[in-house]
Amino acid sequence: MLQEKQLANNGLTPFEVYKKYIAIKLHFTSEKYDYFKSNGRSNATEVSFNRRGDYYFFCKLAKKYREYEIVDLFVSNFIANPTLWVGAIFGESSLEVYQQWQKRIESCSYSLKQDLAFARSYCQRTDILLTDLFSPSSGNCKFIQWIEAHKFNPESLCWLEANLDFLGSFRQKYPHDPLVQRYYSSMKKYIPFLRERLSTPPETFASIIEQALSN
Numbered sequence: 001m002l003q004e005k006q007l008a009n010n011g012l013t014p015f016e017v018y019k020k021y022i023a024i025k026l027h028f029t030s031e032k033y034d035y036f037k038s039n040g041r042s043n044a045t046e047v048s049f050n051r052r053g054d055y056y057f058f059c060k061l062a063k064k065y066r067e068y069e070i071v072d073l074f075v076s077n078f079i080a081n082p083t084l085w086v087g088a089i090f091g092e093s094s095l096e097v098y099q100q101w102q103k104r105i106e107s108c109s110y111s112l113k114q115d116l117a118f119a120r121s122y123c124q125r126t127d128i129l130l131t132d133l134f135s136p137s138s139g140n141c142k143f144i145q146w147i148e149a150h151k152f153n154p155e156s157l158c159w160l161e162a163n164l165d166f167l168g169s170f171r172q173k174y175p176h177d178p179l180v181q182r183y184y185s186s187m188k189k190y191i192p193f194l195r196e197r198l199s200t201p202p203e204t205f206a207s208i209i210e211q212a213l214s215n
Helices: 014-029 046-050 055-064 067-080 086-090 092-106 108-126 130-134 142-148 154-164 167-173 178-197 202-214
Strands: none
Touching (some): 014 046, 014 055, 014 067, 014 178, 046 055, 055 086, 067 086, 067 092, 067 178, 086 092, 108 130, 108 142, 108 202, 130 202, 142 154, 142 178, 154 178, 167 178
């Protein structure tokens, strides 16, 4: 067994990778825990870590990825699957989720423009206003439905929520809709990671949204 004090090339030990995993998992699955307010700290101990049957997976991750990649890998997969098990990270589907996430992150502002153009086109076809999409009086949240159908990017919904704060109204209108409840929580939790990760200033996304709504 690899020793937990052995450093990988990125300076993270397997135990430190484990702590990242626990903290990010808590962030996306617990209403009370906040990764940023807690500075990534949790109650994880080396004793509990050494007793885990999946210890070796964290050793492999520590060898393969740098610190920021570890965070990106976990965040991208917890957004896609809140019940993620660390062993699944090495599956083809999880790696594909990570790679697709990287592509979306690289073109976030462009994707937001494209997604808003798609939404505007839908509104023109259905004879409604773009602003109607942000109110539950027009029905359930189209943005969530489009994300589920792979027609809209979750990052675009994050920026819309960060600037317009509208998902709460859908959450109240559809309290028994698990999809609405999950997206409300996951988007709120995802926003600070996006702000931390992107070099593009938040004002850029706010400007794109304001322009789309004014047209």
